[in-house]
Amino acid sequence: MTSSSTPLFPASAVKWPALAAGALLALSGCSVANSEAAPASASALRVVLGQEPPTLEACESNLTSTGVVVRSNVTEPLVERNPQTGELEPLLATEWKATSDTEWTFKLREGVKFQDGTPFNAEAAAFTINRAVNSKLGCNVEGYVFGDADLKVKAVDDTTLTVTTPEPDPILPLRLSFLEVVPTSTSTTAKVREPVGTGPYKIETWDAGQKITLTSWDGYWGDKPAYARAEYQWRSESSVRAAMITSGEADVAMGLSPDDNMGELGVDYPNNETVALRMEATKAPLNDIRVRQAVNYAIDKEGIVNSLYQGKHKVAAQLVPEGIVGHNADLKGWAFDLDKAKSLVAEAKADGVDTSAQISLVVRSAQFPKITELAQVLQEQLSQAGLNVKLKMLETSQHLTYQVRPFPDDEGAVALMTQHGNQAGDAAFTVDQYMLSTGAQSYFGTPEFDAMIKKADAASGDDRKKGFEDIFAYQNDKVVQFAHISHQTGIIGKSKSVNYTPNSSSGDELRVSEMTPAS
Known part of the structure; x- marks a missing residue:
């Protein structure tokens, strides 16, 4: 966190129309479909983690080892929290408001597709909530975010979703920011190792024990990211991860220690x-x-x-x-x-x-x-x-x-x-x-x-x-x-060839689309 007075929930959650999506996205640096084009795609960004993710299942993405790869890279939520301001901002949902003591209504972004070519709509959003929160799948996000409460969801039409809670919940939009949306073709009886999402990257390969490779998805609704690929490896020792930065074997290293003595290649950040x-x-x-x-x-x-x-x-x-x-x-x-x-x-x-x-x-x-x-x-x-x-x-x-x-x-x-x-x-x-x-x-x-x-x-x-x-x-x-x-205070190792400023969310969702090659 960068502020000692994080707002409980933004004005966007209680007024209709909830917010000016374009303006807020511009402020936060998030992508919108018709904004300025990104620089030409660069070669792969190489990231070294402390451990191999146990899964990339979307409903487990609040686990740090999973979320650091999948969240906002492969999959996206309806709304997202800006780590600098604490405000909720639009993503797959553009507007939201409380329409009764226990009901919230969300307007969804049009023209978005999943990486399998199927459309994102209210049916997919409702499916995601039912799968992660209301099922017996045992998703980590259910216990972490929603507890025992089940939600009633309804796709009113393609772009309108209502969510009803058992009791008044003033932070429901914030809770939904932890749910990564998946298509209705996703299994409801078993967790999936490699999810399909709406994000700027799709999973290309996962060589167990070796490497995960993401590749830029041409059908992404927002800006094309600067890096065409993101390659993840893992090494358990932080000194080894640090050495991969100094030797040029990696561009970004997560979870470094003060003892690694990275100098200007080590960037401190408040990791919460x-x-x-x-x-x-x-x-x-x-x-x-x-x-x-x-x-x-x-x-x-x-x-x-x-x-x-x-x-x-x-x-x-x-x-x-x-x-x-x-x-x-x-x-x-x-x-x-x-x-x-x-x-x-x-x-x-x-x-x-x-x-x-x-x-x-x-x-x-x-x-x-x-x-x-x-x-x-x-x-x-x-x-x-x-x-x-x-x-x-x-x-x-x-x-x-x-x-x-x-x-x-x-x-x-x-x-x-x-x-x-x-x-x-x-x-x-x-x-x-x-x-x-x-x-x-x-x-x-x-x-x-x-x-x-x-x-x-x-x-x-x-x-x-x-x-x-x-x-x-x-x-x-x-x-x-x-x-x-x-x-804790987090330390990211970063090559001089990469422009990126870590924030309080970086240890849990490392957004490759926020990184660009240094000029």
Whole structure:
């Protein structure tokens, strides 16, 4: 985020006509069909990632490893959020308004086709919502954005779509910005590995374990992108990714570390990612709040930020950084107090808690720079507090089984390393999935906490902001599902041959169409 006062939802969401599409697109630098032509297509842009995407399925595109390739490159949503201003802007929808307390009406862009030649229309938009939100497909975006709520959708005509929510939802257009639209030919019984979309690039090849290649699509409704192709490779070590930039083997490298010492080839950006441990409360010893508090006291967050990340990250006290609606500026990170941690563990043990029971520290390999070193530090620090911690380093597909419900039930207590990014700018997208009792990425909650969350979800303006601020404070005081560690700063490696300024969304959707060859 670049602003500390992100708007809840723009005027475009409540007036009809909602906005002047051409003017807003011009301001944001987005493409429109009749705007100035882009420069002649260049050769391929070479991007190196930290890991191979597990899938490019559109309804999984809120996963960073998937979205960084597919979002706004292969597929597009109805509306998009400008990461600089926080405003919602038109894309496949040109106008929208609330037509009742629970109904929103969207006007859709005409003349758009999918990469298989079929037309984009209200039927396709309704199909996408039903497939991702109302089905049993188990899409990650359903839990992340919509929770348990089903939506009623209706294609009124080719260019008019209505969406009805079970209860008033003041941020429905913002939620829909996470749904990448797919044609009605897409399977509804299985997730697809390679989606068809309306974006400026289509998937040419995916050589498993080697490379993904996107190629510019001639039928795109907007401007032709500058690069004719985008080629993605992956290397787990950030030092290797950095070396590929300096040696000329790659043009853009994601997820670099301060230790890579890239100089002017390394560009810092606010990536909105927060690192934390998510703890379950159903099994000993983490089923005792004193042990979860001890975990927080045992972690030397200042030391981690300074020693592993050269002070570029910030100690975190909550799951969202400054700039997100609901961020509580009054919260401070838990103090590092090993004696206090030991005392709490001893107190729990004296009351019969099995503090010797194993805690599995589950960590995803190559998720972000220095994650292995961070995991080892956490294991050591928690062990010093008197806890029995076993480190489990897993690949992406294995880690996902711990990340999203239903969680594994065949082992003891789990503390999961979580890297959470809120690109939407509103705390609901964090709280609903991570803190509700039934949240897709929540281990537990309480009825009182659920009521607080639902009340904040339905509020707007200052009441919404205050509601979420109170939720983050309550989590730290009464629930303690999380041990927050740091708010990250992202680093992209960029060749001098590429013009591109990363923003707070770049780590989740790297828009190739925003890149041009340097003159």
